[in-house]
Amino acid sequence: MISKISVAFKKCKEEKRPALITYTVAGDNTKNNSLKILNTISEHADIVELGFPHNTPIADGGQIQESSYRALKNGIKLKNVFQIVKKFKISFPDKPLIMMGYFNLVYQYGENNFLKDCKVSGVDGLILVDLPFPENKSFANKCKKKSINFIQLISPTTPNKRMRKIIKNSHDMIYYISMLSTTGGKLKVSPKNILKNYNNIKKINRKKNIVIGFGITNKTIASLKKADGLVVGSQLCKTITNSLKNRLNTAKVLNNVVYNLKKKIT
Amino acid sequence: MKIKKGIPLIDQHDKNFMYGGKFGGNFIPETLKKPIDDLTKLFSRLRKNKKFLKERDHYFKTYIGSPTPFIKLENLTNYLKGAQIYAKVVSEANGGAHKIYNATVHCLLARKAGKKFIVGDTGAGYAGKMLSMAAKKFGLKCKIFMGAKDIKRQRPNVEAMKKNGAIIVPVRTGSQTLVDAVSECMRYWVSNCDTTHMCVGSTVGPNIFVKICAWSTAQISRELIEQVKEEFGKIPKKLKLLNCVGGGSSAMGFWNEFMDTDAEFIGIEAGGPKKSKLHAAPLTNGSKIGILHGSAQYVIQNKEGQIGRTESISAGLDYPGISSLHCFLKDAKRARYTSASDEEALKAYELVSKLENISPSLEPSHAFAEAIKIAPKCKSSDVIIVNSCGDSIKDKDIIKKKLGSYIR
Numbered sequence: 001m002i003s004k005i006s007v008a009f010k011k012c013k014e015e016k017r018p019a020l021i022t023y024t025v026a027g028d029n030t031k032n033n034s035l036k037i038l039n040t041i042s043e044h045a046d047i048v049e050l051g052f053p054h055n056t057p058i059a060d061g062g063q064i065q066e067s068s069y070r071a072l073k074n075g076i077k078l079k080n081v082f083q084i085v086k087k088f089k090i091s092f093p094d095k096p097l098i099m100m101g102y103f104n105l106v107y108q109y110g111e112n113n114f115l116k117d118c119k120v121s122g123v124d125g126l127i128l129v130d131l132p133f134p135e136n137k138s139f140a141n142k143c144k145k146k147s148i149n150f151i152q153l154i155s156p157t158t159p160n161k162r163m164r165k166i167i168k169n170s171h172d173m174i175y176y177i178s179m180l181s182t183t184g185g186k187l188k189v190s191p192k193n194i195l196k197n198y199n200n201i202k203k204i205n206r207k208k209n210i211v212i213g214f215g216i217t218n219k220t221i222a223s224l225k226k227a228d229g230l231v232v233g234s235q236l237c238k239t240i241t242n243s244l245k246n247r248l249n250t251a252k253v254l255n256n257v258v259y260n261l262k263k264k265i266t
Numbered sequence: 267m268k269i270k271k272g273i274p275l276i277d278q279h280d281k282n283f284m285y286g287g288k289f290g291g292n293f294i295p296e297t298l299k300k301p302i303d304d305l306t307k308l309f310s311r312l313r314k315n316k317k318f319l320k321e322r323d324h325y326f327k328t329y330i331g332s333p334t335p336f337i338k339l340e341n342l343t344n345y346l347k348g349a350q351i352y353a354k355v356v357s358e359a360n361g362g363a364h365k366i367y368n369a370t371v372h373c374l375l376a377r378k379a380g381k382k383f384i385v386g387d388t389g390a391g392y393a394g395k396m397l398s399m400a401a402k403k404f405g406l407k408c409k410i411f412m413g414a415k416d417i418k419r420q421r422p423n424v425e426a427m428k429k430n431g432a433i434i435v436p437v438r439t440g441s442q443t444l445v446d447a448v449s450e451c452m453r454y455w456v457s458n459c460d461t462t463h464m465c466v467g468s469t470v471g472p473n474i475f476v477k478i479c480a481w482s483t484a485q486i487s488r489e490l491i492e493q494v495k496e497e498f499g500k501i502p503k504k505l506k507l508l509n510c511v512g513g514g515s516s517a518m519g520f521w522n523e524f525m526d527t528d529a530e531f532i533g534i535e536a537g538g539p540k541k542s543k544l545h546a547a548p549l550t551n552g553s554k555i556g557i558l559h560g561s562a563q564y565v566i567q568n569k570e571g572q573i574g575r576t577e578s579i580s581a582g583l584d585y586p587g588i589s590s591l592h593c594f595l596k597d598a599k600r601a602r603y604t605s606a607s608d609e610e611a612l613k614a615y616e617l618v619s620k621l622e623n624i625s626p627s628l629e630p631s632h633a634f635a636e637a638i639k640i641a642p643k644c645k646s647s648d649v650i651i652v653n654s655c656g657d658s659i660k661d662k663d664i665i666k667k668k669l670g671s672y673i674r
Contacts, residue, residue: 054571054572055440055572055573056440056445056446056449056558056559056572056573057449058294058295058449058452058453058456058559058560059295059297059453059456060453061453065439069439072572077570078570102557103293103557104556104557104558104567104571104573105570105571105572107556107557107571108554108556108567108569108570108571109570109571129295130293130294130295130557130560131293132292132293132294132295132296132299133296135282135291135292135293153295153296154296155295155296155297155299155300156297157296157297157298157299157300157301157459157460158296158299158300159300162299162300177296177297180297180456180457180458180459180460181456181457182453182456182457185457
């Protein structure tokens with residue numbers, strides 16, 4: 001059966017544009033509000049990524065850290081994250097949802113238990129930041145058996161030989177990290193160079209959907225629109241932070257930002 | 267789980283770099299795979315290279331001041347009336363603590379890798395102070411990540427780092443202590459791994475950093491085993507080696523060469539304030555295995571896997587995790603772990619400083635607290651050696667506040 005993630009990419013290709021993938025943190029700033037945000041922005045987002053926060057993240061920049069701490073302070077637990085996913089999926093059964101986080105939470109929850117709850121709540125894909133290839137082989141296989149996409153990451157430091165192995169072991173989608181940075185860093189590589197690397201990966205297997213993330217904002221997104229998909233995270237977290245400060249309706253403000261991002265790549 | 271004889275402990279991992287199939291490994295973002303792979307290859311080549319070993323030994327001798335003294339604590343022995351108590355005075359090493367071994371080796375490695383920048387984390391400030399010293403010596407630009415809370419409580423070491431020309435980056439996330447400093451340092455490395463070498467300050471983090479650190483501090487026991495043989499003619503039958511453990515770098519170095527002997531290893535964790543539920547003793551208090559800073563280990567955490575808060579009077583032990591090597595030693599039953607409270611450590615500092623010519627910092631004072639506890643119950647033929655791996659001068663402010671006065 002073709003996955004919802006693949007369907008989403010196919011649809012975008014037909015419309016001759018990249019898929020827009022949003023990242024927000026579950027429980028930021030409350031459980032209800034993060035669900036409301038998901039529901040609202042899915043109007044324009046093709047795939048939604050939902051972070052499950054960890055208090056010792058080793059690859060997140062300041063914006064996402066702030067969102068994560070806010071969510072944790074409000075007591076978010078994995079079982080709440082699954083509830084949010086479930087409720088979202090009742091309203092938007094066809095919108096692909098990817099959960100993203102750090103491995104220790106999965107490890108404590110129990111891999112099998114975690115995947116069972118992913119399946120029950122309707123999670124379509126998983127990104128585990130600190131479970132690289134080949135350490136992720138057995139877990140990725142478990143995901144495949146449950147028809148959940150395990151999304152492999154490739155970075156500018158990944159050597160060619162390793163890249164081939166990762167692509168061979170990947171599912172429908174691959175995440176290319178645009179530059180050496182934590183999330184939310186300023187784009188320090190030219191879009192031309194990022195696309196060059198992107199094309200090198202694409203050449204290895206044209207069938208795989210490759211998305212680019214890290215450093216993508218409304219200022220940079222248009223320059224990368226040749227990719228299969230583009231991920232925007234830190235800018236959205238920052239928007240939440242600012243709209244909370246100014247006591248604005250976060251879901252509404254965010255929806256506007258996502259709408260504008262989409263407009264730039266359509 | 268079993269320790270193999272005749273093979274260095276650091277090499278007893280499987281193909282996934284796990285010790286005993288459960289501890290260690292490389293749980294890292296993809297971006298760090300290649301730099302860690304490069305460093306792993308560089309280190310495995312150099313540790314077999316005679317010229318490099320000669321270079322290392324040269325700097326250990328002329329720069330660090332190897333060997334550090336091995337002395338009998340006559341007054342403490344007479345006072346406690348039990349085992350013979352000795353100290354390996356590692357605090358006599360250049361800079362005042364064992365952290366200089368790891369820092370020196372990392373600077374040598376950084377130079378071989380052609381890196382001009384070096385970054386590191388620090389808790390008590392010793393790892394940072396030593397890295398800044400060594401960086402200055404070897405001509406590297408240095409940046410140190412340190413929790414804002416630790417910057418306040420370990421001022422003397424902060425001043426030293428500044429003097430050595432290092433940039434100190436205060437870390438204000440989370441608990442603002444060592445755990446956050448390590449996270450922030452790793453995040454920095456993710457962004458700058460093409461130009462910068464990272465030094466993890468203890469036997470924690472991804473496997474290669476555990477290896478390099480333990481390999482470096484092993485110098486302590488290389489010296490000690492000779493000093494022990496000279497003092498006693500052979501290794502005494504009942505020999506206890508006591509060492510404090512935070513991340514576990516000094517204990518690994520203190521025990522390494524005695525691994526295949528009958529010497530008993532006792533690791534002392536930070537039990538925290540007496541009346542507090544908070545501590546920094548994951549091994550003593552039965553914490554569960556989790557992933558922290560790229561490595562599987564016993565770690566203080568809640569049921570969800572969020573890393574727990576710790577509390578200890580000694581910044582150097584104030585870490586929720588523990589080296590994968592110590593987890594391995596614990597489960598293989600090669601070492602025993604216990605804890606000492608803040609109060610016990612302070613008392614031990616006071617007693618040792620009063621009776622002897624050495625004045626241990628609050629970290630080794632935890633180990634002295636255990637020595638004080640067990641020595642009276644031992645026979646006079648038993649030998650206890652404590653690794654006095656830091657000097658109290660850095661804790662002057664804390665000690666003055668807690669005890670009213672500072673003696674050294």
